Structure formats: C-alpha cells, structure tokens
Amino acid sequence: MLLLGFDTATPAVTVALHDGEQVLAQVATVDAHRHAELLAPAIAKVIADAGAEREDLTAIAVGVGPGPYTGLRVGVVTARVLGTALGIPVYGVCTLDVVAAGAIAAGTVTGAGGGEFLVATDARRREVYWARYDPAGQRLAGPGVARPDQVEGRDVPVAGEGARLYPDLLPAGREPVYPAAGDLCGIVAGSLAHSASEGPVPGGTVSPGAGALATGTGLLPPEPLYLRRPDAREPGARKRVSPSCAS
Amino acid sequence: MTGPLVLGIETSCDETGAGIVRGRELLANEIASSVAEHARFGGVVPEVASRAHLEAMVPAVDRAMERAGIKPGDIDAVAVTAGPGLAGALLVGVAAAKAYAYALGKPLYGVNHLAAHIAVDQLEHGPLPEPGIALLVSGGHSSLLLVPDVTGDVQPLGATIDDAAGEAYDKVARVLGMPFPGGPPIDRAAAEGDAGAIRFPRGKYHDGTLDFSFAGLKTAVARWVEARQDAGEPVPTKDVAASFQEAVADVLTRKAVQACQRNGVTDLLIGGGVAANSRLRSMAAERCASAGIRLRIPRPGLCTDNGAMVAALGAQIVSRGLPPSPLGLPADSSLPVTDVVVR
Numbered sequence: 052m053l054l055l056g057f058d059t060a061t062p063a064v065t066v067a068l069h070d071g072e073q074v075l076a077q078v079a080t081v082d083a084h085r086h087a088e089l090l091a092p093a094i095a096k097v098i099a100d101a102g103a104e105r106e107d108l109t110a111i112a113v114g115v116g117p118g119p120y121t122g123l124r125v126g127v128v129t130a131r132v133l134g135t136a137l138g139i140p141v142y143g144v145c146t147l148d149v150v151a152a153g154a155i156a157a158g159t160v161t162g163a164g165g166g167e168f169l170v171a172t173d174a175r176r177r178e179v180y181w182a183r184y185d186p187a188g189q190r191l192a193g194p195g196v197a198r199p200d201q202v203e204g205r206d207v208p209v210a211g212e213g214a215r216l217y218p219d220l221l222p223a224g225r226e227p228v229y230p231a232a233g234d235l236c237g238i239v240a241g242s243l244a245h246s247a248s249e250g251p252v253p254g255g256t257v258s259p260g261a262g263a264l265a266t267g268t269g270l271l272p273p274e275p276l277y278l279r280r281p282d283a284r285e286p287g288a289r290k291r292v293s294p295s296c297a298s
Numbered sequence: 299m300t301g302p303l304v305l306g307i308e309t310s311c312d313e314t315g316a317g318i319v320r321g322r323e324l325l326a327n328e329i330a331s332s333v334a335e336h337a338r339f340g341g342v343v344p345e346v347a348s349r350a351h352l353e354a355m356v357p358a359v360d361r362a363m364e365r366a367g368i369k370p371g372d373i374d375a376v377a378v379t380a381g382p383g384l385a386g387a388l389l390v391g392v393a394a395a396k397a398y399a400y401a402l403g404k405p406l407y408g409v410n411h412l413a414a415h416i417a418v419d420q421l422e423h424g425p426l427p428e429p430g431i432a433l434l435v436s437g438g439h440s441s442l443l444l445v446p447d448v449t450g451d452v453q454p455l456g457a458t459i460d461d462a463a464g465e466a467y468d469k470v471a472r473v474l475g476m477p478f479p480g481g482p483p484i485d486r487a488a489a490e491g492d493a494g495a496i497r498f499p500r501g502k503y504h505d506g507t508l509d510f511s512f513a514g515l516k517t518a519v520a521r522w523v524e525a526r527q528d529a530g531e532p533v534p535t536k537d538v539a540a541s542f543q544e545a546v547a548d549v550l551t552r553k554a555v556q557a558c559q560r561n562g563v564t565d566l567l568i569g570g571g572v573a574a575n576s577r578l579r580s581m582a583a584e585r586c587a588s589a590g591i592r593l594r595i596p597r598p599g600l601c602t603d604n605g606a607m608v609a610a611l612g613a614q615i616v617s618r619g620l621p622p623s624p625l626g627l628p629a630d631s632s633l634p635v636t637d638v639v640v641r
C-alpha cells in the first residue's frame with residue numbers, strides 16, 4: 052500500500068506519504084492564503100523524498116473539513132483529480148478526526164478529566180468548527196459550527212486552533228494546533244485494514260452511509276463538509292435612481 | 299493538421315469549461331454552467347459558483363476526453379485560466395489543472411483569460427493576424443487590446459472605467475423586469491423595438507480615449523423608465539431595449555474602429571459573451587466594412603467563457619516552445635492582460 056494523504060481545511064497545508072504501517076515522508080506549511088500554491092509542490096516533494104513514483108500510489112486520502120471553503124476545495128478537487136487520473140480510490144476523513152488522532156497519539160488529552168475531549172478549529176466569523184471525542188478517539192458529537200461560548204461541555208481539554216484563538220472561552224487548550232497528514236493516512240490505513248479483515252476492500256471511491264459521520268472515524272466520500280450555506284441574499288425591490296416625488 | 303494535444307480548464311466565473319484542442323483543431327468543448335443557480339440572486343454569487351466548479355470539474359473533463367476520443371495519457375499539456383476572475387472560482391480550476399498535469403507527468407500552463415478569448419478564434423478562422431486589435435466584452439470585462447502576438451505580447455489600449463458592458467445589460471434587464479443574465483432577453487426585445495426611439499447618453503464618446511463608461515448609460519435608462527412609471531404611463535420595453543443596445547453597440551464599435559485606425563491595424567476581433575449580441579455584430583460589420591477593416595467574431599459558443607479557448611491558447615504557447623508554469627502557480631484574480639503566461 053502506498054497512500055498519499057493531505058489536508059487543506061485549516062491554515063496548514065499538510066501532506067504525507069504512508070505505506071500502511073508508517074509515514075514515509077511528510078511536509079507541512081502554515082499559510083492560510085496560499086493553499087493552492089503550496090499543495091501541488093508539497094505532493095511532488097513527499098513523493099520524491101520517499102523515492103517513490105506517482106504511478107506507485109494505491110490510494111488518496113483527503114481531509115474533507117469542516118474548514119473555510121476556499122482552501123478546503125483546493126484539497127478536495129486535487130484528491131478527486133489525482134484519483135481519476137491515476138485510477139485509484141479516494142477516501143475522505145473529517146479533519147477534526149485527524150486532529151483528535153494526533154492529540155491521542157501525542158498523549159496530550161489522555162487521562163485528562165473523564166477522558167473525553169473536544170477538537171475546535173477556526174471557522175472564522177468568530178465561530179469554531181467543533182467535535183467531541185471519547186478517550187479512544189471515537190466521535191461522540193459533531194462536527195458542528197458554533198460560537199466558542201456555545202460549544203457544550205467546554206470544561207474538557209480542547210485540541211486544535213480554536214483553543215488558541217479563544218483561550219478565554221476554551222481554556223484547556225492542547226496540542227496539536229493543526230491536523231497532520233500522517234495521522235490522516237493512519238486513520239485511512241487503519242480503516243482499510245479493518246474492513247479488509249472483515250471482507251474485501253471495496254474498489255473505487257468509498258461511499259459509506261451517513262452513519263459513518265455519527266459513529267466516529269469512518270471513511271467519507273471526498274465531499275467538503277461545508278456546514279454552512281453560501282452567503283447570498285435574494286435582492287429585494289430594485290432601488291430607484293431618481294429622487295422620489297414628495298407628494 | 300497536427301499539433302500539440304492540450305486540455306484546457308476554465309473556472310474564472312460561473313462556467314466550468316473543459317476543452318480539448320489539437321493545434322488549431324477543436325476536439326471537445328464541454329461546459330457546465332451554474333448560471334441558473336445565480337439567476338434568483340440577480341448576479342453571480344462567488345461561493346455558489348465555486349461549489350459548482352468543484353462538483354462539475356472531473357465530470358466535465360471526463361466528458362471532454364470521451365468526446366475527443368482520447369485517453370488522459372494522450373494529452374501533451376494542461377492549460378488553465380490563472381486569472382483574471384473570481385478568486386475562489388479560479389482556485390478550483392488551477393488546483394485541478396495542477397493535479398492533472400502532475401498525475402499525467404505533463405507540463406502545466408497558467409494562462410490569461412483575456413488572451414484565451416482572443417486565441418479561441420483560431421479554432422474557427424485560422425491563424426490570427428499579427429498584429430490585430432481585439433475588443434473583449436462580457437459581464438466581467440470591456441477592453442480594447444493591441445495584439446502583436448497572442449502568446450506573449452498583448453497591450454491594453456482602453457478599458458471600462460466603471461461597469462463592464464455585460465454588467466450594464468444585467469442592470470438594465472432588471473430595470474425592465476427581465477431575467478438574469480440580461481443579454482439574451484434584451485437582444486430579443488430589441489429586435490422588435492425602435493433603436494432611434496430614445497437618445498440615451500454615450501459615455502466618453504468624444505473624449506478621445508479608448509476607454510469606456512457604462513454606468514451613466516445604465517442610470518439614464520433607469521431614470522427614463524422611472525419617469526414613465528411616475529407619470530403613470532406604460533414603459534415601451536422593446537424601444538428602451540433597442541435604444542439601450544444601440545448606445546452600447548455605438549460606443550463599442552466606434553472606439554474599436556478608432557483603435558484600428560490609430561494603430562494602423564486592419565484586423566479587428568471581437569470576443570467575450572457580449573460578442574453574441576446581434577446589434578453589436580451587425581454594427582461592427584457595417585463600420586468595419588466602410589473603414590476597410592477585416593472583422594472576425596467567433597461563433598457564440600466560443601465567445602462565452604469555455605475551456606476550448608484556454609486549450610487553444612495553450613496549444614499556441616506549446617507550439618512556440620515557450621516554458622511552462624511551475625506547480626506553485628498562483629491564481630491571480632486581477633492578473634494584468636500583459637501577463638499571457640504566468641511563470
């Protein structure tokens with residue numbers, strides 16, 4: 052297995068190459084405004100660093116957010132095109148699950164309080180994307196979008212950039228601040244190994260039922276989790292350009 | 299005829315375009331438009347357009363490959379609109395083009411949208427005259443350009459100082475109770491109206507520059523209609539449409555002919571969505587004929603934004619052996635027209 056994973060749903064552009072057991076190469080850059088510039092060169096770099104060829108890739112893993120739209124779409128469209136051009140499957144993973152996996156691996160949230168923890172990332176407009184996890188990394192609630200003071204159960208540790216942005220409202224901030232593509236690949240490799248042990252890995256793009264979102268670290272189709280509708284208002288009555296008559 | 303086989307991707311506004319060209323031969327031109335999703339907002343909503351681009355991108359390219367009868371590995375190069383346009387919309391196309399180029403191991407060319415509007419005419423009318431003058435008019439642009447070489451030397455002569463011509467069409471359509479986009483319904487209504495009924499102002503007509511202004515015209519039409527409504531009189535919609543259209547075509551063609559004469563150029567090319575307008579086409583034909591200027595206008599399907607125009611420009615750039623763009627290519631929403639290829 053040679054898995055290429057990347058996530059562009061936060062200010063970080065993170066890319067990793069994974070063989071199913073371990074990370075072979077990884078690069079990450081934090082720059083909220085240059086996702087489209089940074090992603091493709093980073094992909095070329097991890098593949099070159101690992102001494103691999105693009106034709107060797109067996110699957111693509113992509114963080115599907117939630118995240119601010121523009122950067123998120125760069126990752127998702129890149130994943131879809133690589134999948135179709137190379138003829139390999141594309142797996143989506145909730146970006147908050149990737150941060151949760153990183154927090155557990157780094158031991159920053161284990162053993163704290165009752166063991167549950169939150170992940171919160173920047174949703175802009177003074178809101179955060181959030182999800183709640185059990186100590187094993189199983190998602191219990193979310194993903195959702197809310198003002199930081201509206202996130203329920205804020206007394207547990209909080210991984211992700213949200214705690215750094217709103218330390219007064221989400222005080223128990225923990226590492227990591229951003230998702231790491233190595234953790235993203237780890238989730239996909241683990242899920243594929245799990246389904247392989249239960250039956251053959253499905254070919255093509257995995258499209259699990261909606262239940263996958265509620266039950267934790269399931270694989271998702273490569274569709275952005277926008278969580279918000281586009282800002283657009285239907286115009287009201289046209290405004291006059293001539294001054295109105297007084298009478 | 300042979301030449302480089304180029305995939306062109308266009309996402310600068312609300313059309314997701316995937317075109318395939320071999321040299322100057324058009325093989326496929328697939329377009330997915332989100333215009334219907336914008337209609338009720340009376341204009342293009344950038345986030346709605348960007349979401350639609352993401353969903354339409356891979357299916358549009360797949361259909362183009364199928365229509366052209368080629369496999370992805372047959373492609374010699376990938377060209378993409380790098381700007382100007384809506385920032386978030388451009389990013390979807392640029393990211394997709396990079397992924398195709400990288401996955402297929404082929405060079406990437408980030409190109410200028412305006413130059414692509416010019417280059418597309420080669421698919422229909424053969425090699426471009428060098429130099430030529432180009433008048434590009436759409437909802438997003440109104441420009442006069444001197445084009446010694448579409449692959450590397452495009453010089454701005456004039457542009458709108460306020461609204462684009464197509465924008466004025468959309469706003470006047472709204473005043474007249476017509477749907478978005480305003481070009482087609484105004485053109486239809488105008489066909490049955492009297493173009494001499496109302497003398498609307500021609501902005502910057504005598505100012506000696508090659509710039510345009512359509513904001514004053516748009517406001518004059520709204521004032522005229524409101525005065526009728528305030529007086530309780532019916533609005534002669536067809537006459538208003540025809541008189542408005544006459545004013546737009548008059549200004550555009552007058553300045554286009556002036557641009558040719560001042561630069562000693564005998565070939566004019568008109569492109570962009572407004573080039574589909576029947577009055578602009580007929581008036582340009584009359585005025586060019588009497589001024590001894592040869593006129594080229596691509597068919598309407600190649601005038602509006604599409605992927606074939608990007609592929610057509612890409613193919614010329616590849617044919618000249620010009621260097622490609624890096625994988626770090628940025629999208630630039632205000633890319634100057636003088637930057638034909640972004641490196």
Ligand SMILES: [Zn+2]
Pocket residue numbers: 411415436438570571602603
């Ligand atoms: Zn255009």
